[in-house]
Amino acid sequence: MLLIRRAEEAIAEMCESGEVRCPCHFSIGQEAVAAGVSAALVPEDTVWGGHRSHGHYLAQGGSLEGLFAEVLGKTAGCSGGRGGSMHLMAPEQGILGTVPIVAGTIPLAAGAALAYKLRGEARVAVAFFGDGALEEGSVHETLNLAALYKLPMIFVCENNLYSSHLHWSERRVADNLDQAGAFHSVPGLRVDGNAVEDVFEAARQAVARAKSGAGPSFLECRTFRWRGHVGASSDEDVGVHRRGELAEWLECDPIRRAEDRLAMDLESHRAGIDQEIDRALGAARRASAPEAGRIGEHVCAS
Amino acid sequence: MRQLTYVQAIHEAHRQAMARDPRVFLIGQGLWSPWYAGGSLENLDREFGRERVLDSPVSENAVTGMAVGAALAGMRPIVFHPRLDFLLLAMDPLINQAANWSYLFAGQSSVPLVIRAVINRGGEQGAQHSQALHAMFMHVPGLKTVMPATPADAKGLLLAAVEDPNPVLYIDDRWLYNQTGPVPEELYRIPIGEAAVRRVGRDVTIVGISWMAALALEAADVLAQQGIDAEVIDLRSLKPWDQVRVLESARKTGRVIVADGGWRTAGAAAEIAATVAAEAFHDLHAPVERVTLPDTPAPSSRAEEQAYYPQPSAIVEAVWRALGRRVGAAA
Numbered sequence: 001m002l003l004i005r006r007a008e009e010a011i012a013e014m015c016e017s018g019e020v021r022c023p024c025h026f027s028i029g030q031e032a033v034a035a036g037v038s039a040a041l042v043p044e045d046t047v048w049g050g051h052r053s054h055g056h057y058l059a060q061g062g063s064l065e066g067l068f069a070e071v072l073g074k075t076a077g078c079s080g081g082r083g084g085s086m087h088l089m090a091p092e093q094g095i096l097g098t099v100p101i102v103a104g105t106i107p108l109a110a111g112a113a114l115a116y117k118l119r120g121e122a123r124v125a126v127a128f129f130g131d132g133a134l135e136e137g138s139v140h141e142t143l144n145l146a147a148l149y150k151l152p153m154i155f156v157c158e159n160n161l162y163s164s165h166l167h168w169s170e171r172r173v174a175d176n177l178d179q180a181g182a183f184h185s186v187p188g189l190r191v192d193g194n195a196v197e198d199v200f201e202a203a204r205q206a207v208a209r210a211k212s213g214a215g216p217s218f219l220e221c222r223t224f225r226w227r228g229h230v231g232a233s234s235d236e237d238v239g240v241h242r243r244g245e246l247a248e249w250l251e252c253d254p255i256r257r258a259e260d261r262l263a264m265d266l267e268s269h270r271a272g273i274d275q276e277i278d279r280a281l282g283a284a285r286r287a288s289a290p291e292a293g294r295i296g297e298h299v300c301a302s
Numbered sequence: 303m304r305q306l307t308y309v310q311a312i313h314e315a316h317r318q319a320m321a322r323d324p325r326v327f328l329i330g331q332g333l334w335s336p337w338y339a340g341g342s343l344e345n346l347d348r349e350f351g352r353e354r355v356l357d358s359p360v361s362e363n364a365v366t367g368m369a370v371g372a373a374l375a376g377m378r379p380i381v382f383h384p385r386l387d388f389l390l391l392a393m394d395p396l397i398n399q400a401a402n403w404s405y406l407f408a409g410q411s412s413v414p415l416v417i418r419a420v421i422n423r424g425g426e427q428g429a430q431h432s433q434a435l436h437a438m439f440m441h442v443p444g445l446k447t448v449m450p451a452t453p454a455d456a457k458g459l460l461l462a463a464v465e466d467p468n469p470v471l472y473i474d475d476r477w478l479y480n481q482t483g484p485v486p487e488e489l490y491r492i493p494i495g496e497a498a499v500r501r502v503g504r505d506v507t508i509v510g511i512s513w514m515a516a517l518a519l520e521a522a523d524v525l526a527q528q529g530i531d532a533e534v535i536d537l538r539s540l541k542p543w544d545q546v547r548v549l550e551s552a553r554k555t556g557r558v559i560v561a562d563g564g565w566r567t568a569g570a571a572a573e574i575a576a577t578v579a580a581e582a583f584h585d586l587h588a589p590v591e592r593v594t595l596p597d598t599p600a601p602s603s604r605a606e607e608q609a610y611y612p613q614p615s616a617i618v619e620a621v622w623r624a625l626g627r628r629v630g631a632a633a
Contacts, residue, residue, distance in 0.1 A: 046375070080408020089407045096374055097407070101398045107364040108399065111371020111379075118327060118353065118377065125371075138394070141364030148359070299443050301404045301412035301467040 001031040001196065001255050002266045003273050004055045007064060010277050011054070011071055011085070012232035020071045022084030027055040029194075029226035032254035033158050034059035036199025036221075037126060040207050041094065044123045046112050048105035049098030051086045052158075052225075056098065056128050062090035064276060068284035076287035082298070103129055103136035106155070110142045113151035113216075124152045124210040126203075132163025134180055135171060143184040143218070152210035154203065155181065155218040158193060164229040165240045181218035193221030194254040197262060224249035303484035311453035311485045312342040312474060315460035316380070318489045320350050323378060326464060329365055330382030330418075333357040338384055340420070340479055366392035366417065370400045370469075373415040378464055383419040386473060387433050392417075400469035401444035416463045421475040421512070423563070423611065428602035434564045434595070436511075439471050440540045440573065446470040446494055447540040451515035453483040455538055458492030466494060475513045475563075497544035499551070503533035506557040506621050509548055511537045511570055514561035514593070514612070521561075521617035530621060540570055545577060552578045556587040557624040561617050566594040591620040 008028050014020040027034065034055035038047070041060075049056040057067060062078060070077030071085045079087050086100040096112065099105055109127035116123040133139055134157065146153050159177055161168050168175060178190040187209075191202045199221055206217035226246065228235030236243055258264050306314065319326045332338025334347050334357040347355040358365045362383065369379035383389045389396070396417060404412040423432040439447045446468055450456040456474060463470035500515065501522050510518035515536035522532040533551050537543055552558045558578050560571040575590040593616050601610055622628070 048371075075408075079406060080410070082408045083406050087406045089410055091411065096371075096411075097403070099399065099406070101394055104367075104394060104399060105371075107367025107395060108371030108374065110364065111368035111373070112375035113371075114368055115372040115375035115377045118372075125375075138363045138367060141359075141361035142367070144359060145361060145364055145368060149356075298405050298409035300446070301409060 001035045001258065002269055004031045004034065004058045005255060006270070006273050006277055007058060007067065008054055010281060011068070012227065014071070015232040022071055022073065022086070023230050024071060024085040025052040025230050026227040026232070027052050027225065029249060029254070030158055030160060030223045031055055032196035032199055032258070033156065033193045033221045033223055034128070036196045037156055037203040039200045040203035041124070041126065043094060044121070045126065046094045046096045046123070047126045047128065048096055048109040048112070049088070049128045050102065050105065050130065050133070051100035052130065053088055053098035053128065054085065057088045057090060057095050060090065060093040060095050062088065062093050062095055064280035065283045066090065068281050069287050072284055073289060074284060074287040075290050076284065081290045103133040103139050106133065106139050107142045110146050110151055110153055113146065113153035114149060116152055117149065122211050124154060124207050126154045126156055128156045128158060130163065131157060131159040131161065131168060131177055133157070134177055135163070139180070140184070143181050143186050146216040147185045150213060150215040153216040154206045154210060155186070155216060157218065157220045158223055159220050160223050160225045162225070162229070162242070165235065165238070178218070178220040186216050186218050188218040188220060190220045190222065193223035194252050194257060195261070196254060196258050226250065304487060305482050306453050306485040307479065308453045308456050308474070308481045309340055309342045309479040311457040312460060313344065314485070315457040316343060316346055317349070319461055319464045320346070320354065322489060323464070325376065325378040326380065327354040327356070327377060328380050328382060329356040329358050329369055330384070331358060331360060332384050333382060339382065340476060343382065362388050362391035363394065367395035367399065369415055370395045370413055373413045374411055378414055380416040380418055380464065383417065385422050385431055386419040386435050387430050389417070389419045390435070396469070397442050397445065401442045404468065405444055412467045413469045414467045415469045416460070416472055417469065418472045418474070421473060423475070423477060423600065424607060426602045426604055426607065429599035432600035436473050436540055437564050437569045440570055444468065445541065447473065448494055448538060449473045449512040449540060450538060451478060451510070451512050451536050453481060453485045455492050455498070457485055458490050459494065459538065461489060462491035462494050465491065470494065473512070477513050478516065481516065492538065495539045495542040495544060497538055497547045498536045499533065499547065500536050501532065501534040503531040503555070505531045505555060506559065506624055507533045507535060507551040507555045508559045508561060508617060508621070509535045509537055509574055511540065511562045514563045517612070517614045518561050518617055520614040521621070524614060524618050525621055530625065532621065543574070545581070548574065548578065549582050552582040553585040556585055558586070559591045559593060559617060559620045559624060561593040561612070564595060565597050566592060567597050569594055588624040588626065591624050593617050593620050
């Protein structure tokens with residue numbers, strides 16, 4: 001969690017200075033969801049994400065240098081400099097793809113789960129998405145298909161209460177996302193998304209259910225992002241007034257809570273993490289930019 | 303050689319692909335129905351099991367997305383859309399995801415996926431069951447598009463598509479299902495991106511796409527009786543398309559007709575005509591002619607359908623124009 005926090009803070013500084021130009025969506029304040037879910041997975045399991053997926057990538061063990069180089073648009077980036085912050089991949093770490101079309105990877109995760117089922121493999125596919133994704137039709141199609149085919153899949157909704165600038169109450173009548181799967185016979189659970197041990201426990205049970213052949217689960221992890229929808233600042237500067245809410249949620253810092261509740265001393269790791277970030281950032285900055293003459297490469301695989 | 307119909311050839315390609323490679327599975331609508339897919343998938347569920355032949359709910363978006371994800375997880379899915387019109391509900395997984403994937407991640411992974419969609423024109427079905435939308439997909443980098451016009455190509459292109467590491471849109475046309483032709487029994491591939499010269503000629507080149515390739519041959523017979531020797535090229539692959547073969551023929555004959563069963567504006571014929579005009583300009587004796595659908599949705603009533611869909615005579619007349627003959631002045 002601290003690694004995610006510090007890495008994103010470093011990227012946020014580069015966004016503010018103009019060194020990073022691609023749009024970056026930060027998960028600062030939401031780190032416990034990624035950390036808790038990844039802790040419940042084994043290396044064979046796979047994770048699919050969205051536009052706000054630095055945390056998912058790092059929680060799975062994706063390379064720091066690869067992330068920094070990617071947001072800096074270097075060929076050493078985890079996506080070869082082609083993706084930027086919104087398109088990350090680390091197949092060796094089970095990150096099969098994060099893309100910014102809202103809900104875009106939810107059916108893809110179901111497809112991976114179908115592949116595992118067809119091959120008889122004890123693996124699970126996890127789709128991370130925000131609360132706004134529940135307003136896309138494909139989620140509901142996928143919930144039905146996942147239940148129908150009993151797919152080893154976990155739907156992880158990071159409900160940070162806002163879809164871009166719109167509060168949930170401006171988009172829905174009821175605060176009931178945990179019931180999204182019920183109509184399709186996918187069991188749902190509301191979890192304190194800022195309590196890493198609660199997320200871990202819920203994910204552990206969902207993984208067990210998936211691997212037992214019982215089918216998918218839906219986790220609504222309640223959390224809050226400290227920064228704006230996109231970019232380094234909190235979004236009061238673009239007319240979204242979250243000041244009061246943010247103050248409350250800052251008191252609910254998942255990192256401090258983990259330290260308090262689990263008697264973990266994350267701060268003692270801070271120096272080591274910062275050192276690693278400095279090293280990775282230095283390497284990413286020294287890496288070369290793509291050559292313009294190779295713009296046509298990889299349109300198709302050969 | 304053994305003769306098969308177009309639809310039998312498609313069926314055989316599926317059987318051979320599934321028998322050869324356990325990664326191949328089918329998902330889409332109508333797969334367990336004896337009639338939904340026009341016989342092209344008949345009894346595959348019995349032969350390979352319903353786990354590998356999934357007759358899905360009508361969830362085009364998620365089903366196509368699942369096929370993309372399964373492809374990324376090591377499978378070789380074939381998604382079936384009984385009507386091309388309904389593929390519009392799956393544009394995100396097809397274009398945003400599958401087509402962009404290899405490029406987005408600098409070739410670290412790609413989407414070996416076949417999307418099979420059927421053009422179902424005519425039959426008074428109207429605008430939402432009859433559309434030939436192939437040009438829309440031809441526009442997209444990273445997505446290959448093939449449109450076989452013969453039984454042999456229907457089989458060979460499907461098998462090539464299944465083995466391709468990229469997403470391939472395979473569009474077949476119900477109007478071709480009863481066409482018969484020689485089809486080798488063994489498993490073979492028709493290379494994606496290669497056109498076929500169906501008739502060698504010296505006076506004019508007719509480039510036909512799918513159903514219109516069949517009409518082009520009929521038109522060529524009529525033209526032959528009038529002393530006009532037409533070369534007919536069946537494009538077969540729309541993306542990539544065989545510029546070498548088309549330009550070679552254009553330079554030889556100096557007159558080119560492009561016959562496509564899609565709409566005129568920004569259609570496949572427009573792209574081919576523009577390329578021919580740019581690349582073979584100094585060898586052309588006449589402007590490139592297009593024979594297409596008019597820019598209207600598909601009508602339903604039989605009377606209007608007859609006016610809507612081009613007949614071989616439309617190709618013949620286009621050839622006359624290219625030759626500077628007065629249209630309507632039959633030889």
